[in-house]
Amino acid sequence: TEVLIVKSQEEAGNLYAEAACRLIKANPYATLGLATGSTPHTAYQALAQKVRENHLDVSHVCGFALDEYVMSDLSHPQSYHSVIDREVVVPVGLDPNNIHVPNGAADDVPRACSEYDKAIADAGGIDIQILGIGTDGHIGFNEPGSSLTSPTRMKTLTEQTRVDNARFFDGDLNQVPSHCITQGVGTIMKARHLVLLAFGKSKAAAIAASVEGAVTSMCPASALQLHPHATVIVDEDAASQLS
Ligand code: F6R
Secondary structure (H helix, E strand, C coil), X not given: CEEEEECCHHHHHHHHHHHHHHHHHHCCCCEEEECCCCCXXXXXXXXXHHHHHCCCCCXXXXXXXXXXXXXXXXXXXXXXXXXXXXXXXXXXXXXHHHEECCCCCCXXXXXXXXXXXXXXXXXXXXXXXXXXXXXXXXXXXXXXXXXXXXXXXXXXXXXHHHHHHHHHCCCCHHHCCCEEEECCHHHHHCCCEEEEEECCHHHHHHHHHHHHCCCECCEHHHHHHHCCCEEEEEECCCCCCCC
């Protein structure tokens, strides 16, 4: 794993955006793997700016979200469907028809999960997958204990992750959904380039365990050690427990 320690979230976002733009220039049909949460904000802002400045044609760029809550109303402002639209699709100018998010409102969730993996494969796989990391080492919503070869599937959110995400739901834990659909660790590992971003002291222990600890399902992000092209971009706080 390549570890880059940067001075600011802006610098990290720029590094991601440069890699994504290079990719899109080389292949206008590139496929981006998209994360939600706070971490990728600067990356999406930088991507939007570089796409504008370079007049890049992104009309054929495809996107796949990492995960989605299981919730009946996907128009809820905090559904990942809404978040991806607001934070990535609109600012970057992607075609919404090319963007896929797991269907958290499906009647048949297991089927929606296997169809999602098939859609990724049919698109030729993900070229660059942006990742955040949970304080417990999760990637996507693959919490500790997730098989490192897992496909896209439904999971129960841990109490800790629901507490971490309550800030998006007026701080009210009761409003945070209890289940989600997430790309599996195995799905994520199929992407050709993984870019994991982490900022702040709260991520330091998870980053140290992922980069320098044992590869174990108890720390799903440690699977990155097995990936041929994984880049971890951290600020000094998130790097503070690396030896
Ligand atoms: C988001 C996701 C999660 C987050 C992680 C960190 O799609 O899958 O794994 O990346 O929970 O969240 P933030 O960035 O809000 O600290």
